[in-house]
Amino acid sequence: MAQRLFTIGYQQATQLGLIALxxxxxxxxxVDVRARAQSRKPGFSKSNLAASLAEVxxxxxHLRDLGTPPEGRAAxxxxxxxxxxxxxxxxxxxxxxxxxLAELRExxxxxxxxxxxxxxxxxxxxxxxxxxxxxxxxxxxxxKPVLA
Numbered sequence: 063m064a065q066r067l068f069t070i071g072y073q074q075a076t077q078l079g080l081i082a083l084x085x086x087x088x089x090x091x092x093v094d095v096r097a098r099a100q101s102r103k104p105g106f107s108k109s110n111l112a113a114s115l116a117e118v119x120x121x122x123x124h125l126r127d128l129g130t131p132p133e134g135r136a137a138x139x140x141x142x143x144x145x146x147x148x149x150x151x152x153x154x155x156x157x158x159x160x161x162x163l164a165e166l167r168e169x170x171x172x173x174x175x176x177x178x179x180x181x182x183x184x185x186x187x188x189x190x191x192x193x194x195x196x197x198x199x200x201x202x203x204x205x206k207p208v209l210a
């Protein structure tokens with residue numbers, strides 16, 4: 063049986079809804095794969111989110127080096143998947159990203175883990191590129207929070 067890996071985007075979600083969905087699926091570790099773990103959306107900046115997750119027994123880890131550089135984020139907003147893929151491939155070649163990817167693999171093998179960034183649809187952002195790069199042998203489940 064393949065190891066399972068969850069992904070989730072908090073776009074159009076509430077913090078409570080996201081956490082409830084993680085709990086429903088038995089997630090024990092949320093790995094934030096945003097380059098910048100700040101958000102204008104209430105409840106999704108690093109400190110606030112980590113504290114709220116800790117209250118329900120879910121660990122939090124921010125792996126900034128697995129985030130998308132500004133050029134890639136701009137491409138994702140435009141729906142330019144070709145540029146996003148090129149920029150993100152370059153990001154994953156950086157030594158610090160390789161270290162973070164190895165750390166993420168260890169985390170995902172140790173306990174039920176979910177990757178999180180902003181974009182609701184994993185196939186429109188870097189989460190699917192990250193999974194292709196290092197988790198092709200995992201059973202991937204993309205969680206969709208109830209729209210807020």
